[in-house]
Amino acid sequence: MVKVLRTKPELCTECYKCEEICSTNFTKSINKELSAIKIGARSQDTGLVSIVACDQCGNCIEVCPVQAIYRAKNGTVLIRKSECVGCYSCVGFCPAGAMQKHLSMDEPYKCIACGKCAKECPARALYIEEI
Structure with a gap:
């Protein structure tokens, strides 16, 4: 089972409490x-707020030239800071735009x-799902 942060953009009130909690x-x-979750602009087309967070897809693992990114036993994708060379290949490669x-x-x-x-989150626009 993998824990994944899921979003309900239709409930987001743009209070930015999530960004505050994350950075703290x-x-x-x-x-x-410095928050790993980003609240973006409200779409004029849909009226929904953009909420960017890692979905633990793991695509970044293959891109890392020094194998500093890995999937932990619990399924979460993590970065070994001591091994990372700061090339930021994963940032540009992340399909969700969640690597910061x-x-x-x-x-x-x-x-x-x-x-x-x-x-x-006071609006319950975020939740953890185990998949």
Whole structure:
């Protein structure tokens, strides 16, 4: 079984609580630029908010030239920071656009489906699913 963060964009109120929770847990600072989940613009066509988070597909594993990205025993795709060379190939390759980079960090980062954002989402626009 793999834990995956799923979204219900139709419920999102754009409070950005998920980005705050994610960045706080990941970097110990409130900085939405360092969040592994991204809330984007509301589509004029559908009226839905864009919510970008890793779906644990694992496509990035094959792209990593040093095999720093792997699937853990629990199914979550993780990055071995000590082995990452910072080439960011995975960032450009990610089909969901969920692999992130920031100038203050030497390696990419992504959602690991910890579920903390889902627990704190007041609109229940996020949830963890085991597949």
